[in-house]
Amino acid sequence: MGAGRVTTHQGATAAVLDVIRACGTTSRADLVHVTGLTGATISTAVRRLIDDGLVIETGRAESTGGKPRVLLQLNHAARFAIGVHLDHSGIVYVLTTLGGTVIGRMSRAGAGVGNPPTVIARMAQEVDALIDGSGVDRDRVLGLGLVSPGPLTPAAGMRLTPPAMRQWEDFPLDRAVHEAVGVPVLLDNDATAAALGEHWTGRAGPRSTFAAVYMGTGVGAGLIINGAAYGGVSGNAGEIGHMCLDPDGPECWCGARGCTEALGGPARVVAAACDDHDLRRRAGLDGQPAENGRAEVAGRFAAVARLALRGDTRARELLEDSARYVGLATRALANVMDVDLVILTGPSMAVAGSVYVPVVQAELDRSFFSRSTHGVRVMVSASARTSAAIGAAAMVLQSHLVPHSHGPALPLTTARAQL
Numbered sequence: 001m002g003a004g005r006v007t008t009h010q011g012a013t014a015a016v017l018d019v020i021r022a023c024g025t026t027s028r029a030d031l032v033h034v035t036g037l038t039g040a041t042i043s044t045a046v047r048r049l050i051d052d053g054l055v056i057e058t059g060r061a062e063s064t065g066g067k068p069r070v071l072l073q074l075n076h077a078a079r080f081a082i083g084v085h086l087d088h089s090g091i092v093y094v095l096t097t098l099g100g101t102v103i104g105r106m107s108r109a110g111a112g113v114g115n116p117p118t119v120i121a122r123m124a125q126e127v128d129a130l131i132d133g134s135g136v137d138r139d140r141v142l143g144l145g146l147v148s149p150g151p152l153t154p155a156a157g158m159r160l161t162p163p164a165m166r167q168w169e170d171f172p173l174d175r176a177v178h179e180a181v182g183v184p185v186l187l188d189n190d191a192t193a194a195a196l197g198e199h200w201t202g203r204a205g206p207r208s209t210f211a212a213v214y215m216g217t218g219v220g221a222g223l224i225i226n227g228a229a230y231g232g233v234s235g236n237a238g239e240i241g242h243m244c245l246d247p248d249g250p251e252c253w254c255g256a257r258g259c260t261e262a263l264g265g266p267a268r269v270v271a272a273a274c275d276d277h278d279l280r281r282r283a284g285l286d287g288q289p290a291e292n293g294r295a296e297v298a299g300r301f302a303a304v305a306r307l308a309l310r311g312d313t314r315a316r317e318l319l320e321d322s323a324r325y326v327g328l329a330t331r332a333l334a335n336v337m338d339v340d341l342v343i344l345t346g347p348s349m350a351v352a353g354s355v356y357v358p359v360v361q362a363e364l365d366r367s368f369f370s371r372s373t374h375g376v377r378v379m380v381s382a383s384a385r386t387s388a389a390i391g392a393a394a395m396v397l398q399s400h401l402v403p404h405s406h407g408p409a410l411p412l413t414t415a416r417a418q419l
């Protein structure tokens with residue numbers, strides 16, 4: 001058998017598995033219809049997936065005259081994936097089934113000012129606790145997806161880190177975590193992972209191209225194109241937080257001027273709130289100097305957002321100012337991608353999404369270039385706070401189940417060998 005033939009068989013099997021995952025429950029006849037592959041190819045692929053324990057037969061459909069169809073679905077407990085979102089202010093862990101359902105979740109203290117080896121030793125213990133607490137057989141864990149604020153490089157981990165995580169710059173993150181935890185590790189930035197998580201868990205519906213705008217401490221975006229995360233040359237596509245919205249605007253921490261983040265990111269909202277004596281007191285930010293704002297930006301932003309949601313006019317004005325800049329950046333992104341859905345996600349959107357949605361939606365309704373052809377729907381993720389960690393696990397699942405899609409791939413040893 002030639003190499004090309006093997007690739008074709010593997011491709012067909014991966015495609016069949018992805019359709020079964022996306023459909024929930026399906027049959028061989030439906031697979032023929034959906035994939036366009038022959039009945040014989042489907043039969044062979046399904047047999048292989050059943051033999052590998054990845055797919056199970058779950059009964060028969062109601063007969064419509066002919067032979068009742070045998071129903072197929074993913075064997076969710078066959079494999080598991082770990083997702084970790086590492087940030088300065090918190091580390092979120094999830095353990096998911098093969099289908100992306102979260103069966104274990106933990107939030108722990110962030111990386112803070114701890115040195116990377118110390119933080120990674122703690123992360124290994126916390127991952128052990130997550131696996132043990134879920135009662136999952138460790139041998140069935142495919143790998144660990146680790147995401148953090150970008151930019152990243154696959155070889156050296158974080159590059160050009162936000163100020164709060166500067167000591168992680170050039171630290172060999174994936175190798176260190178792999179050695180500490182003992183499973184294959186994939187790295188990506190949190191916004192890209194969050195978008196993949198939305199796709200994998202079906203929240204974006206049947207569409208396979210959309211964008212997720214991610215707001216935690218900073219602002220970013222994840223791009224899903226034809227069902228796969230688009231990372232660009234170095235995995236750092238979607239940096240709308242550093243799109244220039246005013247060439248004469250304030251200097252940004254990235255070194256450029258007039259970036260979305262500098263004009264309207266969470267740090268800007270917090271700084272403006274701290275400059276207003278009365279607002280600072282109402283938001284409970286007294287005693288927290290503005291000049292140290294970035295280190296605890298997400299928590300302070302959440303305090304301002306909660307105040308706005310309780311009806312504070314000034315706090316709401318600050319959020320709406322921020323939302324206008326996020327809306328401009330989102331419109332530019334939607335124009336470039338020509339999408340019809342944008343999902344707002346990330347911890348800051350988990351709190352303030354209800355303020356941002358109408359402002360961003362209005363900007364797209366008014367000014368999206370192709371608005372006469374189709375609109376762009378703006379919605380908040382159903383799991384905005386943990387979407388990056390869920391997406392990190394989805395990266396591992398997609399690498400394993402749909403290895404021919406573009407995106408990061410697990411090392412060939414261990415996980416892939418199990419398929």
Ligand SMILES: [Zn+2]
Pocket residue numbers: 241242252253254255256259261262
């Ligand atoms: Zn910038």
